[in-house]
Amino acid sequence: MCINEKQMSGILRSVEKPGRYTGGEFNQIIKNKEDVRCRFAFVFPDVYEIGMSNLGIRILYNALNREPDIWCERAYTPWPDMQEKMKTYGLPMTAHESGDPLSAFDVVGFTLQYELCYSNVLATLRLAGIPIWAKDRGEEHPIIIGGGPCSYNAEPIADFFDVFSIGEGEEALPEFCRLYIEMKENGTYTREAFLHEIAKHEGFYVPSLYEVSYNEDGTIQAFLPKYDDIPTKIKKRIITDMDKAVYPEKLVMPYIETVHDRVMLEVYRGCIRGCRFCQAGMVYRPIREKSPDVLNKQARCLYENSGYDEMSLVSLSISDYSQLDELTDKLLTWTDDEKVTLTLPSLRVDSFTEELMAKISSVRTGGLTFAPEAGTQRLRDAINKNVEEEDLLRAVNIAFSAGKSSVKLYFMLGLPTEELSDLDGIAELADKVVSAYFKNPKRNRAKGVNVTISVACFIPKPFTPFQWEAQDSLEELEKKQKYLLERITNRRVKYNYHDARVSRVEAVFARGDRRLAPALALACEEGVVFDSWDEYFNYDRWMDIFSRTGVDPAFYANRVFGKDEVLPWDIIDCGVTRAYLWRERERAYKNETTPSCAEHCNGCGANCLGGENRWCK
Amino acid sequence: MVQVTFDGPVLEKPKTLRICFRKTGALRYISHLDLMRTMTRVIARVHLPIKYTCGFHPIPHLVFSAPLPVGAESPREFLDIAVLRELDPADVVALLNDGLPEGLAVEKAYFAETKLQAIAAAEYTISIHTPSASPEVAAFCGSLLQEKPIVVLKHTKSGDKDVDISPAILGVESGFDEREGDIVLRIRLRADSGSFLNPDYLLRYLSSQTGILQGSPLEEWYAVVRTHLYNENGQDFC
Numbered sequence: 001m002c003i004n005e006k007q008m009s010g011i012l013r014s015v016e017k018p019g020r021y022t023g024g025e026f027n028q029i030i031k032n033k034e035d036v037r038c039r040f041a042f043v044f045p046d047v048y049e050i051g052m053s054n055l056g057i058r059i060l061y062n063a064l065n066r067e068p069d070i071w072c073e074r075a076y077t078p079w080p081d082m083q084e085k086m087k088t089y090g091l092p093m094t095a096h097e098s099g100d101p102l103s104a105f106d107v108v109g110f111t112l113q114y115e116l117c118y119s120n121v122l123a124t125l126r127l128a129g130i131p132i133w134a135k136d137r138g139e140e141h142p143i144i145i146g147g148g149p150c151s152y153n154a155e156p157i158a159d160f161f162d163v164f165s166i167g168e169g170e171e172a173l174p175e176f177c178r179l180y181i182e183m184k185e186n187g188t189y190t191r192e193a194f195l196h197e198i199a200k201h202e203g204f205y206v207p208s209l210y211e212v213s214y215n216e217d218g219t220i221q222a223f224l225p226k227y228d229d230i231p232t233k234i235k236k237r238i239i240t241d242m243d244k245a246v247y248p249e250k251l252v253m254p255y256i257e258t259v260h261d262r263v264m265l266e267v268y269r270g271c272i273r274g275c276r277f278c279q280a281g282m283v284y285r286p287i288r289e290k291s292p293d294v295l296n297k298q299a300r301c302l303y304e305n306s307g308y309d310e311m312s313l314v315s316l317s318i319s320d321y322s323q324l325d326e327l328t329d330k331l332l333t334w335t336d337d338e339k340v341t342l343t344l345p346s347l348r349v350d351s352f353t354e355e356l357m358a359k360i361s362s363v364r365t366g367g368l369t370f371a372p373e374a375g376t377q378r379l380r381d382a383i384n385k386n387v388e389e390e391d392l393l394r395a396v397n398i399a400f401s402a403g404k405s406s407v408k409l410y411f412m413l414g415l416p417t418e419e420l421s422d423l424d425g426i427a428e429l430a431d432k433v434v435s436a437y438f439k440n441p442k443r444n445r446a447k448g449v450n451v452t453i454s455v456a457c458f459i460p461k462p463f464t465p466f467q468w469e470a471q472d473s474l475e476e477l478e479k480k481q482k483y484l485l486e487r488i489t490n491r492r493v494k495y496n497y498h499d500a501r502v503s504r505v506e507a508v509f510a511r512g513d514r515r516l517a518p519a520l521a522l523a524c525e526e527g528v529v530f531d532s533w534d535e536y537f538n539y540d541r542w543m544d545i546f547s548r549t550g551v552d553p554a555f556y557a558n559r560v561f562g563k564d565e566v567l568p569w570d571i572i573d574c575g576v577t578r579a580y581l582w583r584e585r586e587r588a589y590k591n592e593t594t595p596s597c598a599e600h601c602n603g604c605g606a607n608c609l610g611g612e613n614r615w616c617k
Numbered sequence: 618m619v620q621v622t623f624d625g626p627v628l629e630k631p632k633t634l635r636i637c638f639r640k641t642g643a644l645r646y647i648s649h650l651d652l653m654r655t656m657t658r659v660i661a662r663v664h665l666p667i668k669y670t671c672g673f674h675p676i677p678h679l680v681f682s683a684p685l686p687v688g689a690e691s692p693r694e695f696l697d698i699a700v701l702r703e704l705d706p707a708d709v710v711a712l713l714n715d716g717l718p719e720g721l722a723v724e725k726a727y728f729a730e731t732k733l734q735a736i737a738a739a740e741y742t743i744s745i746h747t748p749s750a751s752p753e754v755a756a757f758c759g760s761l762l763q764e765k766p767i768v769v770l771k772h773t774k775s776g777d778k779d780v781d782i783s784p785a786i787l788g789v790e791s792g793f794d795e796r797e798g799d800i801v802l803r804i805r806l807r808a809d810s811g812s813f814l815n816p817d818y819l820l821r822y823l824s825s826q827t828g829i830l831q832g833s834p835l836e837e838w839y840a841v842v843r844t845h846l847y848n849e850n851g852q853d854f855c
């Protein structure tokens with residue numbers, strides 16, 4: 001149906017935040033269709049304000065649009081109110097820049113940042129009029145490609161995607177488009193031929209080219225490539241020299257407020273720590289830093305092109321950046337004058353110094369956040385969170401002395417080897433932080449202290465030492481949450497905890513396999529969307545969908561996977577070896593810590609991916 | 618790319634520079650807050666030497682004319698900034714236009730003698746497209762808006778309240794656009810900060826009284842344009 005602008009105005013006025021859909025942002029890239037040989041729609045399967053905040057998309061948008069004959073546009077999943085209108089009035093799902101329907105693109109890419117976006121991926125395809133199952137798509141449909149953290153175990157959604165880009169996409173995606181253009185233009189292109197060809201390129205996983213067989217007990221028997229000329233394992237791609245990597249010079253500037261409405265300066269990739277529950281810390285290895293000079297130049301350019309008054313230094317653990325002092329000194333030579341606030345998320349307590357505090361407090365108000373993750377030293381050792389209680393108390397004291405009065409502490413509940421005494425430890429640690437405040441003579445006496453503890457549920461994730469572990473049952477998790485609630489008696493301590501039911505569904509998809517696809521398809525059929533939003537998440541509906549599609553959620557979430565079991569993500573090679581992960585798991589059960597890569601190399605295997613750094617041996 | 622550096626002599630006292638810009642096209646769907654953020658950033662991008670607020674997190678000191686309802690267009694809105702250096706307003710216009718989308722284009726900038734608080738009234742043209750539209754319906758709508766009282770549910774700080782908005786309606790003219798088949802209302806409303814009236818209330822009132830604008834957006838729609846801002850003598854504000 002063709003809708004004119006006046007009719008559209010009524011629709012836009014009737015939905016929440018119409019600015020989500022109107023586009024036209026400053027710095028968006030518009031190309032002449034005549035000059036373009038491959039049109040790529042990059043979809044963030046969540047609402048605009050979240051999608052616009054994602055650094056990865058900003059980088060890839062630039063990496064693709066640098067190529068004169070490739071035009072990458074953006075798209076976001078419309079909020080349910082808009083989805084309703086689109087269905088009622090037959091509006092197609094369109095891309096932001098051109099307003100052209102997604103179905104008319106050559107390639108539609110989805111970034112998969114969290115498992116709970118899967119329902120949105122399918123809903124978005126459906127709104128676009130593109131068949132959700134890869135096998136139902138024909139030559140007239142775009143190629144559907146996925147990437148991002150969830151592609152390290154893409155099995156639950158493997159049947160909906162034509163291909164996944166595994167690892168970092170800055171070089172891989174333009175290469176993908178080049179092959180597409182080449183085959184289209186030399187007449188060798190068919191969907192099938194293209195997918196077969198791209199599967200031979202490093203870092204591309206074409207799920208339809210692999211047969212999965214299962215054992216009687218329901219575990220996977222094997223992944224078998226259907227052709228001899230495609231790899232048996234897909235090796236992730238990385239950028240080896242971060243100083244030369246593309247960065248989003250000209251940020252697309254949203255009009256409406258987004259979640260991270262600021263410059264995000266990516267300082268380094270990877271992590272030298274080895275927290276045993278953390279997927280990002282493993283799959284983004286090896287660590288690769290940018291140099292302070294390059295960062296300073298990029299920061300300045302990003303500021304000049306955006307006018308943002310806030311700049312956040314982004315990485316998994318900013319204080320582990322080996323040249324942090326040098327970088328902040330360089331930045332502070334101009335940020336204060338330009339009235340740009342520097343923010344440092346992801347601080348570690350052991351490297352939180354007075355000097356750092358002075359640098360950031362000169363420009364920043366607001367509270368501080370630390371992540372001890374566990375309440376006792378014993379459990380912190382078991383998860384390899386190399387943080388001592390002393391470090392935490394020292395760090396909060398620095399903050400209190402500088403006039404801060406609110407601190408947020410992140411913990412996890414349900415961790416492997418956890419006992420009730422570890423939960424007591426969380427409450428005790430929070431108490432100690434409160435009393436540290438009152439003992440601190442330099443505290444801001446005008447204010448009362450405020451300690452928030454935010455407690456997430458442990459989710460076993462692929463490519464972590466805890467990938468084999470079972471998640472506690474729902475009852476167990478909820479019992480522990482209640483137990484902790486009763487332990488927290490200090491009225492200065494605020495306790496937040498995540499909905500355990502959400503974490504359970506996440507765990508099912510995190511370690512799921514291809515047999516989950518019918519459940520996702522049924523969910524799509526029944527209009528499930530925005531699972532990552534409390535107001536839309538419905539646990540009972542998911543359980544019902546699982547039971548109607550023959551899925552036992554406990555098989556994925558609450559089962560200890562076997563040491564030698566074929567794991568759904570075994571098809572991917574992320575650098576870090578299985579042997580290393582198992583070694584780390586064994587150490588966890590002995591409460592043994594493993595030093596960071598800065599102290600010595602533990603031979604995780606990521607070094608064989610290459611990349612410039614000073615640690616890997 | 619326009620290249621200008623504002624390195625003129627520092628002024629003894631900051632001067633008020635008035636920027637006249639439009640809000641049209643897709644940009645009419647962004648809120649007043651969004652507009653403020655957008656202007657703040659473009660001003661930072663072009664390094665205008667202007668006054669910032671004090672404190673931990675300084676932001677440029679911007680004063681806007683009364684907010685436009687989301688979805689309404691305007692050919693001329695005003696933004697006042699306090700500049701700290703001698704500069705040529707034409708440079709400011711060129712630079713800002715370089716960094717602003719079409720829908721927020723700057724028409725002119727000049728050193729202002731008046732204050733934005735002197736804006737007393739605003740005129741709006743409201744076009745309503747509805748299947749039942751006729752010159753008679755248009756006249757009826759016009760007469761409805763001239764009755765007293767006109768009670769609407771108004772959203773206030775202390776909750777939703779029934780309020781008589783008729784004192785804020787300064788003038789109503791109705792007409793009928795034969796070509797489009799639209800009801801056209803020209804309405805003058807108070808726009809001083811204390812008694813600013815959002816024209817959306819009038820539309821809601823008409824809708825509840827006559828049943829128009831309750832159907833499908835494919836058959837019924839409306840457009841609001843703020844055509845004028847006036848001072849208390851009824852002259853165009855500038």
Ligand code: SF4
Pocket residue numbers: 272285286287597600601602603604605606607615616617
């Ligand atoms: S190879 Fe060694 S230094 Fe490099 S990431 Fe792995 S453990 Fe760390």
